[in-house]
Amino acid sequence: MRLRPALVLWHRWFGLLGALWLFLLGATGSVLVFYEEIDHGLNADWFTASPGSSLPVSRMVGAALEAHPGNRPGYIDLPDEPGDVVTVYLEPVATPGKPPVASPSYWQVFVDPATARVLGARDANAIDLSRRGLMSFLYTFHYSLHLGRRMTWLLGLVGVVWIIDHVVSAVLSFPSAARWKESFRIRRRAAGHKRVFDLHRAGGLWLFPLTLTLAVTGVYFNWYETVIAAVDRVSPLTERPDAAVPALTTPLENPPVGLDQALALAGAARVDSLSYNPAKGVYWLRLFDPRDIDSNGGRWLFVDARSGAVVGDRHMNEGSAGDIFVAWQFPLHSGKAFGWPGRIAIFLAGIALCTFVVTGLMIWWRKRSARREAGRRSGVRPAPSVAPAE
Structure with missing residues (x-):
């Protein structure tokens, strides 16, 4: 098989098999760009502190533990600005001689720093689509679909294959070296299939750096230990x-x-x-x-x-180049490395990813329908085509 038809076949099957996962990741990722803003808007009473100076942090942790006994403080997020609350993340205390709970509760407890009063709490592992738990639910859904470590690993694999597909799609986007500029163009008067094709190809090229960044950083988070080990071999980590x-x-x-x-x-x-x-x-x-x-x-x-x-x-x-690479993963994945412009860019990249999935399926369906129609008219069942989409 010649190279280009083989790449078309790869791109098609990756699109069909990965469509659902990429759409879900793009949609939830776009929402999570504004995690704090949306969460604070939905649950303003949990995130509004009383006026006054802050009490000792130990008082707030004690209040959280009193409200949810049988736990220990795992992580304590302090106020970034005046008026913010303290968030205490609680982990279950392991009981000697007993196996750990299969699906333990990990509580997020929101405490008023001026009064040490518990304003609210939620289980970060819960499947909760109410306004109280929606953003926490989406956060876990984004990297594991709430299906545990195996799904986290599988989504990491999708990310690895997606990185490869970036290279494949870039090659396919330039069928002619002499007319390379046309690949970046969305024809103004084009309609129907031509408009869909332009959005899929040109949009993918324009946003190529952003979607590739999301793919690489996504693999880092889902395959953390594997990526860290690989980076350490290339550039030893501190x-x-x-x-x-x-x-x-x-x-x-x-x-x-x-x-x-x-x-x-x-x-x-x-x-x-x-x-x-x-x-x-x-x-x-x-x-x-x-x-x-x-x-x-x-x-x-x-x-x-x-x-x-x-x-x-x-x-x-x-530190080393590896240290710097690791340090940039979350700032790039969230867009926070570049402030509001970066966050908006990541938001748009997530929306665009959903668009690429939909337009890719539309292109595949049109070609599939055309082959079936041609086969019906000729009375011969056509073999699957690996020709370029346009």
Whole structure:
């Protein structure tokens, strides 16, 4: 088989087999670009803090644990601006001698920093399409369809094949080197099939850098360990400071150095979030820093929960080429690396991805119908064609 017909066949079957997944990823991804804005609009009472100075963070964590006993704080997201609330993410406490729960609840608890009053809570793993749980549901749906790790892995595989298909579609988009400019053009007076074809081909070329970025970064998130291992082989990654801390014989659930003491070690730096690892007895603080490349804190501070000593302090986007590549994955996938223009670009790329899926199916259906009609008229069943769509 010649190269071009083989590439057409690949592109067609990838489009047919991957259409549903790509459409769902594009649609949910576009919504998630504005996750915080939509969530705050739907649940304003959960995200509106009382006026006044902030109480110690330990008070807010205590209130969250009191409302949902049997859990431990896994991650604490502090206010980015005055008027924001504290979000405490709770993890179930493992019971010695008992197997872990198959589908545990991971609570997001929203606490007023001025009063330590719990404003609301939701299970991040729940299938909840109400206004309370919609955005949390979409977040998990985006990377696993709420079907667990196997689906997460499968969507990562779709991303890998999608990267390959970017190369294939780019080759197919330029059937003639002398007329390459026409591939970028959407004919103004074209209608029907020609307009659909132009939208599919030219739109794909214009947004090629964005959709390829989404494919690469999506594989990073769904195949995190595999990608990290591959990057480390090419450009060795800087080891996290807490990785060198040996695990404790018994998890330290009530450390001598409390949350408030650990936060005080940040000094004048504004803290974005923090978490605690009882298996090693180490706090991890994320601090805002002028070197940040998005709206999340990029400076990492690690604190020994037994002595209060700082065991590590580094910025995530500094180090080897591999470190920088990893640091840019979320800012690029979310568009936050370039502020509002970047977010809008990712939103449009998600909408465009849905459009490419629909137009691709329309092109396939038209060619399929034309072959069937030709076969009906000739009385001969035609063999599947691998000719270019246009």
